[in-house]
Amino acid sequence: MRKLIQFLHDWLPVWAADWLDILVPAVEVVLIGLISWLLMRLVRKVIRRITGTYGLPVNVASLFLRVMGAVIYGGAALWALERMGVSGAILWTAFTGFATVGAVAFFAAWSVLSNLFCTLLIYITRSFRIGDVVELLEAGDKPGMKGRVMDINLVYTTLLESGDAQNGTSLQLPNSLFFQRVLRRWNGTAAEGDLIPRQQQN
Structure with a gap:
């Protein structure tokens, strides 16, 4: 893929090559958004099927759907930022910071989270x-x-x-x-x- 982009960059005129540098990341971001949307639709279908099979309450299904949505769309956002040229070190620092805060909140709310899991x-x-x-x-x-x-x-x-x-x-x-x-x-x-x-x- 990179070789193809480099070939087009060298072959096209200068003004077109400049547009190529903008269009390629934009197309990649759109594809990332499309993949995350399709994945979220699949997750909704799976949760809906589990809800119908095991009789899960609507509030339980909604909670797990929101958690999966946060994970999928959060990962897609980080991936899109990386494709747009944001430094990997900056993304990693931001991710580890959020992960640390999430871990602290997880242990602080462990009793509540264990009850949520046991409900399922x-x-x-x-x-x-x-x-x-x-x-x-x-x-x-x-x-x-x-x-x-x-x-x-x-x-x-x-x-x-x-x-x-x-x-x-x-x-x-x-x-x-x-x-x-x-x-x-x-x-x-x-x-x-x-x-x-x-x-x-x-």
């Missing part, structure tokens, strides 16, 4: 669903935190412990907790015979 795992592994009766055990011979699953959001899972949704007690457990302890599911007649009522549908 709950839906993919189908550990439980809304309406199931579950119990988190601290030890095999001791009763744990038990309730009917009322809601699963990005950070917490809400268990109805007693009563109903309007007049009862509930537990809000971090989603990461379900992967740190033994989980007991109450199925069939065992769940139906439980004192905890099912969520009322509006």
Whole structure:
């Protein structure tokens, strides 16, 4: 590719060669933008298919889509700047600076991020669903935190412990907790015979 550009540069008149120096980087930037756009469309289709297959909530799918968009378009922007002649040392310094800030923010928000990741795992592994009766055990011979699953959001899972949704007690457990302890599911007649009522549908 470089040999072809050099050949055209030597063969064309001076005024055309000057335009070539402008057009080639511009075409490369357009191609980079097109590739990133096509890649983002592919990511959207994959996330949409995963959402339909595993029943992911819209907010979870949107979060992962935004993260992938930031990674793809951020990488495309750095690549485009490099093709436009920005110094590689400057780009590397900027990248390492952003990466350092991102790493600090990552460790600062580790508990939140782990809950977000565990939310995705709950839906993919189908550990439980809304309406199931579950119990988190601290030890095999001791009763744990038990309730009917009322809601699963990005950070917490809400268990109805007693009563109903309007007049009862509930537990809000971090989603990461379900992967740190033994989980007991109450199925069939065992769940139906439980004192905890099912969520009322509006």
